[in-house]
Amino acid sequence: MTLMRKKLLVLGVASLSFLALTACGSNKNSSSEKVYQYVYATDPDSLDYIVNFNATTSDLTTNGVDGLLENDQYGNLVPSLAKGWTVSKDGLTYTYKLRKGVKWYTSEGEEYAEVTANDFVAGIKHAVEGESSALYLIQDSIKGLDDYVKGKTKDFSTVGVKALDDYTVQYTLNNPESFWNSKTTAQILFPVNEEFLESKGKKFGTTDPSSILYNGAYFLKNLTAKSEISFEKNPNYWDAKNVHIDQIKLIYNDGSETESIYKNFDDGVYSALSLNPNDSSYKSAAKKYDKNIVFGLQDSTVYSLHFNLNRTANQFTKKTSDSQKNDTKTAILNKDFRQAIGFALNREAFNAQKVGEQAASKSLRNLVVPPTFVQIGTKDFGTAVKEELDNYGDVWKDVNLEDAQDGFYNPEKAKKSFEKAKEVLQSEGVTFPIHLDISVDQTYSVGVNQANSLKQSLEASLGKDNVVIDINQLTTDDYNNTTYFANNAEQKDWDLAIEGWSADYDDPSTFLDIYRPTDGSYIHYVGLNPGQNADIVHQVGLDVFEDYLDEAVKETNDLQKRYTTYAKAQAAFTDSAVMIPIFTRGGSPIVTKLKSYSSAFSWTGTKGNSSFKYKKLLDEPVTAKEFYKAREKWLKEKAKSNAKYEEELADHLE
Numbered sequence: 001m002t003l004m005r006k007k008l009l010v011l012g013v014a015s016l017s018f019l020a021l022t023a024c025g026s027n028k029n030s031s032s033e034k035v036y037q038y039v040y041a042t043d044p045d046s047l048d049y050i051v052n053f054n055a056t057t058s059d060l061t062t063n064g065v066d067g068l069l070e071n072d073q074y075g076n077l078v079p080s081l082a083k084g085w086t087v088s089k090d091g092l093t094y095t096y097k098l099r100k101g102v103k104w105y106t107s108e109g110e111e112y113a114e115v116t117a118n119d120f121v122a123g124i125k126h127a128v129e130g131e132s133s134a135l136y137l138i139q140d141s142i143k144g145l146d147d148y149v150k151g152k153t154k155d156f157s158t159v160g161v162k163a164l165d166d167y168t169v170q171y172t173l174n175n176p177e178s179f180w181n182s183k184t185t186a187q188i189l190f191p192v193n194e195e196f197l198e199s200k201g202k203k204f205g206t207t208d209p210s211s212i213l214y215n216g217a218y219f220l221k222n223l224t225a226k227s228e229i230s231f232e233k234n235p236n237y238w239d240a241k242n243v244h245i246d247q248i249k250l251i252y253n254d255g256s257e258t259e260s261i262y263k264n265f266d267d268g269v270y271s272a273l274s275l276n277p278n279d280s281s282y283k284s285a286a287k288k289y290d291k292n293i294v295f296g297l298q299d300s301t302v303y304s305l306h307f308n309l310n311r312t313a314n315q316f317t318k319k320t321s322d323s324q325k326n327d328t329k330t331a332i333l334n335k336d337f338r339q340a341i342g343f344a345l346n347r348e349a350f351n352a353q354k355v356g357e358q359a360a361s362k363s364l365r366n367l368v369v370p371p372t373f374v375q376i377g378t379k380d381f382g383t384a385v386k387e388e389l390d391n392y393g394d395v396w397k398d399v400n401l402e403d404a405q406d407g408f409y410n411p412e413k414a415k416k417s418f419e420k421a422k423e424v425l426q427s428e429g430v431t432f433p434i435h436l437d438i439s440v441d442q443t444y445s446v447g448v449n450q451a452n453s454l455k456q457s458l459e460a461s462l463g464k465d466n467v468v469i470d471i472n473q474l475t476t477d478d479y480n481n482t483t484y485f486a487n488n489a490e491q492k493d494w495d496l497a498i499e500g501w502s503a504d505y506d507d508p509s510t511f512l513d514i515y516r517p518t519d520g521s522y523i524h525y526v527g528l529n530p531g532q533n534a535d536i537v538h539q540v541g542l543d544v545f546e547d548y549l550d551e552a553v554k555e556t557n558d559l560q561k562r563y564t565t566y567a568k569a570q571a572a573f574t575d576s577a578v579m580i581p582i583f584t585r586g587g588s589p590i591v592t593k594l595k596s597y598s599s600a601f602s603w604t605g606t607k608g609n610s611s612f613k614y615k616k617l618l619d620e621p622v623t624a625k626e627f628y629k630a631r632e633k634w635l636k637e638k639a640k641s642n643a644k645y646e647e648e649l650a651d652h653l654e
Contacts, residue, residue, distance in 0.1 A: 033246040033247060034244060034245045034246050034247075034617045035245070035246060035247045035248075035249065035271075036245050036247070036248045036249070036271050036612070036617065037248075037249045037250075037251070037264075037269060037270050037271050038250060038251070038270050038271055038272055039250060039251050039252070039253035039261060039270070040229060040250040040251070040252060040253070041252075041253060041254055041255060041444075042056050042480070042484070043056065043207070043223075043225045043226060043252075044056040044057045044060055044207060044223070045057075045207070045485070046205050046206065046207065047060065047061060047205045047206065047207060047208075047209070047211055047212050047220070047223075048130065048204060048205025048212070049061035049062075049065055049187040049190055049205070049212070050123050050126050050127050050130065050132055050134075050187060050188055050190065050192055050205075051126070051127065051130035051131070051132045051133065051134075051205065052132075052133065052205070053132070053133040053134040053187070053188070054133075054484070055502075055610075058187050058606045058610065059606075059610045060220060060223075060229065061187060061212070061220075062187065062216075062606035062607060062610050062611050063216060063217060063218045063220075063231060063248070063610075063611060063612050063613070064212070064214040064216045064217075064218050064219060064220050064231070065187070065190050065191075065212070065213075065214060065215060065216045066080045066081050066190070066215055066216045066217075067080060067081060067184050067185060067187070067189055067190040067191070067607070068080060068081055068082040068085075068096050068120075068169075068184040068189070069082060069085075069181055069184045069185060069607075070185060070600065070607035070611070070613075071185065071600045071601060071602035071605065071607045071608045072600060072601075072641075073597070073598070073599070073600060073601060073614065073634075074601060074634075074637065074638040074641040074642060074645075075601045075602050075603065075608070075638065075642065076641060076642065076645040077181050077182060077184075077185070077645075079099075080239075080607070081098055081099060081102055081115060081191070081215070082096035082097060082098055082099070082169075082184075083097055083098065083099045084096075084097050084652075085097065085181070085652055086652055086653070086654050087652050087653055087654065088653075088654050089653060089654060090176065091173075091176030091177070091178070091556075092143075092172060092173050092174075092175075092176060093170060093171070093172050093173070094170065094171045094173070094180060094181070095164070095168065095169075095170045096168070096169050096170070097167060097168055098115065098116070098117060098166075098167040098168070098169065099115075099167075099238060100114075100167055101114065101238070102114065102115040102215055102238045103115065103215065103236065104193050104196070104213040104214070104215050105213065105214050105215070105219065105234065105236070106210060106213065106214070107209040107210045107212075107214065107219050107220060107221065108210070108219075109219060109234070109235070109236075111236075112193065112196060112213055113193055113195065113196075114166075115191055115193075115215050116163070116166045116167070117163035117164065117165065117166055117167060117168055117169040118163045118166075118194065119191030119192055119193055119194070120161065120163070120169045120189070120190075120191045121161050121162070121163050121169070122191070122192050122193070122194035122197065123188070123189065123190055123191050123192045124138075124142070124145070124159065124161050124189075125156060125194075126192055126197060127188050128145075128148060128149055132188055133487075133521065134186060134187070134188040134504075135149065135188070136513070136514075136519075136521040137183060137186055137188055137189075137504055137505070138183065138188060138189065140174065141173055141174060141175075141177060141180070141183070142159060142160045142161060142171060142172070142173060142174070143159070143160030143172045143173060143174050144158040144159040144160050145159050145160065145161075160172030160173065175556045176556045176557070177507075177556070178507075178556075178559060179505045179506040179507040180505075182505040182506040182507075182604050182605060183504065183505045183605075184605075185602070185604065185605025185606055185607040185608075186504050186505065186605055186606065187606055191215070192213075193213050196213050207223050207225070208223070209221060209222065209223055214234065215238075216234065216237065216613075217233065217234055217237050217239070217240075217242075217243045217611075217612065217613045218231040218232065218233055218234055218243075218248065218612065219231065219232050219233075219234055226252045226254075227251075227252050228249065228250065228251055228252065229248075229249075229250040230247065230248065230249045230250070231247065231248040231249075231612075232246070232247055233245070233246050233247070239613075242613055242614050243612075243613055243614075244614070244615060244616045244617065245612050245615055245617060248612060254441075254443045254444065254476060255441070255443055255444035255445060255446065255447070256443040256444075256445070258276055258278075258279050258445065258446075259279055259280060259281050261273065261274070262279065262281040262284075262285050263281070265591070266285075266288075271592075271593050271617070272590060272591065272592045272593065272594070273285065273289070273590065273591040273592075274588060274589075274590050275293065275355075275356065275588075275589040275590065275591070276354065276355075276356075276446060277352070277353075277355070277356035277357070278353065278445065278446060278449055282356075285591075289591045289621065291623050291624060291625075292591045292621040292622065292623055292624065293589050293590070293591060293624060294589075294590060294591075294592070294596075294622065294624050294627040294628070295359055295362050295587055295588065295589060295590075296586045296587060296588070296590065297586050297587070297631075298362075298363055298365070298370075298403055298404065298584045298585070298586040298587050299502065299584060299585050299586045299603070299609065300370055300373065300502050300503040300584075300603040300604060301500055301501065301502035301584050301585045302365050302367075302368055302370075302500065302501060302502070302511070302581050302582075302583075302584055303498055303499070303500040303581075303582055303583050303584065304368070304498070304499065304500070304501075304579045304580055304581045304582055305341075305342075305345065305454075305496055305497070305498055305579065305580040305582060306496070306497050306498075306499055306525050306526050306527075306578070306579045306580075307332050307338055307341075307495070307496065307526060307527070307577075307578055307579065308332070308489075308492055308494055308495050308496070308497070308526065308527035309332060309333065309526050309527040309528055309533075309536055309540060309578060310329070310489060310527045310528055310533055310536055311325075311328075311329060311492065311493075311494070311495060311527055312489070312490050313482070313490060313491065313492065313493035314493065315493055316437065316439055316472045316474060316478065316482065316493045316494070317437050317470070317472070317493075318435065318437060318470040318472065319435050319437070319470075323431065324435055327425075327430045327431055327432075327434060327435075328434055328435055328436060328495055330425060330428060330430050331421070331425055331430060331434045332495065333536065333539055333540060334421045334424060334425060335421075335540065335541065335575075335576065335577060336417045336418070336420040336421035336424070337417075337418065337421035337425070337434075338540075338576075338577035338578065339395065339417045339577045340414045340415075340417035340418035340421060340462060341414075341458060341462075341467075341577075341580070342408050342414075342577050342580040343408055343409065343410045343411070343413045343414035343417060343461075344409075344411060344414035344418075344457060344458045344461035344462050345408070345409065345454060345457055345458060345461075345580065345582075346406070346409050346453070346457035346461075347364050347406045347408065347409060347582050347583070348360045348361050348364065348406045348409070349453050349456075349457055350450050350453045350454055350457070350582060350583075351363060351364060351450075351582070351583050352453075353446055353449040353450045353453050354446045354449075354450065354588070355587070355588045355589055356589060358589065359587060359588055359589045361404055361405050361406065362404050362587035362588075363404070363583045363584050363585070363586060363587030363588060364403065364404055364405060364406055364582065364583055364584075365403055365581045365582070365583060365584045366399075366400070366401045366402070366403070366406075366407040366408060366581055367382060367385060367401055367570060367574065367581055368501075368511045368512065368570065368573065368574075368579075368581055369381055369385075369508045369511045369512065369566070369570055370382075370403065370584075370603070371383070371385070371401055371402055371403060372403070373503075373508065373511075373603065374506075374507075374508060374563050375563075376560055376563045376564055376567065377560060381508065381563065381566075381567060381570075382401045382402060384563070384564060384567035385401060385567045385570045385571050385574070386399075386401050387567075388567055388568050388570075388571035389401075389571040389574055389575065391571075392571065392572075392575040395413065395416075395417065396574075396575070403584075404587065408580070409457075411460075411461040414461045414462060415461070415462065418462050418466060418467075422466065432465065432466055433464060433465055433466050433467055433468045434466065434467050434468070435468050435470055435495075436467065436468070436469050436470065436495040436496050437470050437472055437494050437495045437496070438451055438454065438455075438469060438470070438471055438472070438494060438495065438496040438497065439472045439473075439474050439479055439482060439483065439493070439494045439497060440471060440472070440473055440474070440479065441473075441474065441475075441476050441479040441480075442473035442474060442475065442476075442479075443475075443476055448471075448473060450498075451469075451471045452471065454469060454496075455469035455471060469496075472494075482494060483497055483499060484499070486524065487524070488524050488529055489524045489527045489528055489529045490529075491524075492524060492527050498582070499525055501514065501522065501525075502585075502604075503603050503604040504604055504605065505604050505605065506603065506604055508552075508563060508566035508567075508569075508570070509549070509552065509553065509566065510604065512545075512549060512566065512569055512570065512573065513549060513553075515542070515545070515573065515578075515579075516530075516546055516549060517530070517531075517533075517537040517542045517543065517545075517546055518530060518531050518546065519531065525579065526578045526579060540576050540578055541572065541575065541576040542573075542576060542578065544572050544576075545569055545572040545573045545576060548565055548566070548568045548569035548572055549566075549569050551565050552565035552566045552569060591621050592621060592622055593617055593618045593619070593620065593621055593622065594615055594616070594617065594618070594622070595615075595616040595617065595618055595622070596622055596626060596627045596630035596631065596634075597630050597631065597633075597634040598614060598615055598616040599611075599614050599615045600613065600614050601638075
């Protein structure tokens, strides 16, 4: 599968973010050291945390490199390398005072240099020179950066990032961004030592642990492709008192050996267990650990079924003629057809293939932006979207957009939408059935089962004489290269694909701007390249969606008005049905030795659940009773802490 997080996520037996969120423990064989051991599914292709924005990179490097701020247990932004900050009254200038004495270290733990303000300036320079995939986060935010990136100016001193002295770094923005501080937990704004960067040249940030420096909680000690990833605690870390895990060991498992995970957990080798109802060991595991099975909170990630609106690659297809290919493309460009697919998909049955029937609804999502992500007055974002969506016709009147339930699955509604589409398509010369290719990693049994579930529900709802789902089981490399690692529309070799994304910063734009047809960094998710195919953009309604985005981004003072406009954009995007949200991380059945709610929390950035800092391990798995009691306490404490944090924000104004 393919996971996302403020960046593209990769689907599979496990992702590092998922593990950090749910599964930490101690090895039974260790009497003093706390050792976390589990599995990972996808190797990173880079350790350049500034340039590479994939979760496979950031989930590793966030544990080795710190930025200005981080998230605490309740999701508040608190000092990290910055000991404090101020914001100008006009909201345009952010000035951060750095801690003195924080050091860079090699992967072997040798001291290299002190972290200084210039390291943050060097980081922005490297992002531009390396054409960072995360530039979209800051290019229009930092004054002068867009002109520098586009070559309109050659002098980097015109860019609004300055080292005022060794311990003061300042950013000047084009417009006020109330969410700017949350961006500092995105790794494009992390520091890099310029001398080390230049000494490494093109070898900086390869997959060799020695190719980067570390100022964070851990050193990456080993990264052997399709074998093992391991970390050791940094004994000289500036905040060592909050690092409780001594070693982290991740063993490669591509999903073909899921049974071994239970055995290794039961033997005390692994620190956690993600329960998969398709495993032969599921019944015995569920019985033995019945009192320890818990379901975590949903996070901000969203995995969606995407339509390829302009497929050009056809290496992996079961279509037998050009006419079939053309008919599929014509059908996909019909909104009623796309909506019919959305209503025909049984998301709960799809999700059950991974998490079982008991948990199948607990991680479902119906919107790209989580419905509770922001508040608009007394109502949450999802409620505002529903009010707007009702204006698009009766087809949306009875759709529930809340999390943890399937608000779309409706075979009767699917049939009605399909009949509308079929009448138009037949008049255009389209022949039925429409063949839709969906690709899966052949080694990932859960993904294969999910594809079969999707095929079953779509063909049952719409009829095989109307739609046929062709499942292409690919090698891991072929699958990843046409989904997760595909950087443009031409590499997307499928009609339907599940891909994921998670929030970068605390504003609805973090979810929606990536789909901007003119310059969206992940518009290729739906088979388009930025600024191209204006006819398709208009036909599928993405121009209306972008008009709302343009209107929302201009509103920098009235957050309620800003969020309301983003709700209109989300409604337009939902109605376009170019992608169909399905599920999130969290909400899955797990057994874990992680002390409940001891970790950092965040909707956004890389300093939340992906970080092993703050996590505490127990010798035995948490019981469900302990877990839910801790959740109730945490939710109450979080509400108080967040309210206090909001009150204290005024203290940072100059």
